[in-house]
Amino acid sequence: MTATPTSADVVEIDGFRGRLISADHADYDVARAVWNGAIDRRPRLIARCIGTADVIAAVRFAREHDLEIAIRGGGHNVAGTAVCDDGIVIDLSAMRGVRVDPAAHKAWVQGGALWGDVDHETQAHGLATTGGIVSHTGVAGLTLGGGVGWLMRKHGLTVDNLLAADVVTADGKRLRASEDEHPDLFWALRGGGGNFGVVTSFEFRLHSVGPTVLAGPILWDASDAAEVLRFYRDFVRDAPDELGTVVRFGTAPPLPVIPEDLHWRPVMLVGTCYAGPIEDGERVLRSLRAFRTPLLDLIGRTPYVGFQSALDSTVLHGWNYYWKSTHLPELRDDLIDVIAEHAFSCSSPRSYVAMFHLKGAVSRVSEGATAFGNRQASHAVTLDGVWRPGEEFGDGDTAWAREFFAALGQFREGVYVNFLAGDEDPGRVREAYGDSVYKRLADVKTTYDPDNVFHHNQNIRPGR
Numbered sequence: 001m002t003a004t005p006t007s008a009d010v011v012e013i014d015g016f017r018g019r020l021i022s023a024d025h026a027d028y029d030v031a032r033a034v035w036n037g038a039i040d041r042r043p044r045l046i047a048r049c050i051g052t053a054d055v056i057a058a059v060r061f062a063r064e065h066d067l068e069i070a071i072r073g074g075g076h077n078v079a080g081t082a083v084c085d086d087g088i089v090i091d092l093s094a095m096r097g098v099r100v101d102p103a104a105h106k107a108w109v110q111g112g113a114l115w116g117d118v119d120h121e122t123q124a125h126g127l128a129t130t131g132g133i134v135s136h137t138g139v140a141g142l143t144l145g146g147g148v149g150w151l152m153r154k155h156g157l158t159v160d161n162l163l164a165a166d167v168v169t170a171d172g173k174r175l176r177a178s179e180d181e182h183p184d185l186f187w188a189l190r191g192g193g194g195n196f197g198v199v200t201s202f203e204f205r206l207h208s209v210g211p212t213v214l215a216g217p218i219l220w221d222a223s224d225a226a227e228v229l230r231f232y233r234d235f236v237r238d239a240p241d242e243l244g245t246v247v248r249f250g251t252a253p254p255l256p257v258i259p260e261d262l263h264w265r266p267v268m269l270v271g272t273c274y275a276g277p278i279e280d281g282e283r284v285l286r287s288l289r290a291f292r293t294p295l296l297d298l299i300g301r302t303p304y305v306g307f308q309s310a311l312d313s314t315v316l317h318g319w320n321y322y323w324k325s326t327h328l329p330e331l332r333d334d335l336i337d338v339i340a341e342h343a344f345s346c347s348s349p350r351s352y353v354a355m356f357h358l359k360g361a362v363s364r365v366s367e368g369a370t371a372f373g374n375r376q377a378s379h380a381v382t383l384d385g386v387w388r389p390g391e392e393f394g395d396g397d398t399a400w401a402r403e404f405f406a407a408l409g410q411f412r413e414g415v416y417v418n419f420l421a422g423d424e425d426p427g428r429v430r431e432a433y434g435d436s437v438y439k440r441l442a443d444v445k446t447t448y449d450p451d452n453v454f455h456h457n458q459n460i461r462p463g464r
């Protein structure tokens, strides 16, 4: 074993063609920054890969020198696990290629791509797969945790559309995982996060979507939230799978489509996207749009690819974020009262709550068929404290998220692993899966990463 390298002496890695960025490099601070500006970690080395061979070389180098490994896809995770202190970041951000086979309804996506890359290429053919609702989110981390989005009730989670993945495992070997090749690994990749290796390429199933869809938000005043939520509960219970909705509680963001007099006003917003014929969507959405008097109704015909980036500027890179999250069951009246009481008591005008409506195709895949847990939950919720550098809302809105989360205690039904923050109790990873899925994940971990080389994540330990 050679001595552990310092930043000054890492000038090359055998077989590596990408860029090596260490602390003395002019790009170091930009390269180590992730989406959440509250994360400030200083890796010894960032290995920006340009292909699978680089990933293999970087994994072998890290193992040889006993370096902590962080894997960076889009760098978007709120917990900041894409970057570590002192170790090596295997950075896939230069690997953003997307290839589409329109006839086969398939796409191959490299491990550092963002959802905007995928939507751009697939929508050129009127195709899409379920992806995140913010276009600068990474494909890799999102997919490996499960993948919720506007299309999931019709077309399933992102993992339900994953056909195969190329993975560099802890021993520096490249494997293909699919239903036919390493099926245990393929099962674990569909929800188990970045615990099993570095995914260099994903193969997805695509569906006909748009390219023009009926989509957009409706806004009501915050004081109407409890009443609108009760209506929303009954409305989504009977809604067709084509209708994806996400409720957002917070202030109206200062987007150009929102009239200035509404900017920063506390509102309950229901975002909608209808993944089916527009006329059907208009009929389905009629009663929601007519309920009470919305402050603003922006539902209309819109390009799906544009809609996918409509929220991007409300959650910019470099702002500070603190999240608490949980799954919730159908909204009982007492749960609605708790939500209405806490949702608007944060201090920062940028803090918000997002509540994704699940069910539909998500709940029709049997529990345990993939590693994504809690498929019967109704809603995935994040309570998101947001403050810009220099603003003083951090402590207050961190406390707000924690108190709100505690108030939801009796209603909680698991959690989505990708919404977990960095300071969670380790038991919450198990909560994301449930006992039987977690045990099976630990077995697969023992097979593919017995030394827990990939542990800078929401970790599943080998064994039990």
Ligand SMILES: Cc1cc2nc3c(=O)[nH]c(=O)nc-3n(C[C@H](O)[C@H](O)[C@H](O)COP(=O)(O)OP(=O)(O)OC[C@H]3O[C@@H](n4cnc5c(N)ncnc54)[C@H](O)[C@@H]3O)c2cc1C
Binding pocket: 035, 070, 071, 072, 073, 074, 075, 076, 077, 078, 080, 081, 082, 092, 111, 112, 131, 132, 133, 134, 137, 138, 139, 140, 141, 142, 143, 144, 145, 146, 147, 148, 149, 193, 194, 195, 197, 198, 199, 200, 315, 418, 419, 456, 457, 458
């Ligand atoms: C503003 C915002 C909006 C979001 N919206 C959604 C949404 O609509 N739907 C949804 O499902 N989630 C959403 N998320 C959560 C999102 O799924 C996670 O943040 C996810 O981790 C992002 O993926 P990434 O590649 O950017 O992660 P990164 O931060 O790059 O990585 C996080 C972890 O993922 C693993 N990982 C990343 N890349 C690889 C790889 N190539 N191979 C192996 N492991 C890898 C590693 O364990 C890494 O530590 C959102 C997050 C944010 C911040």
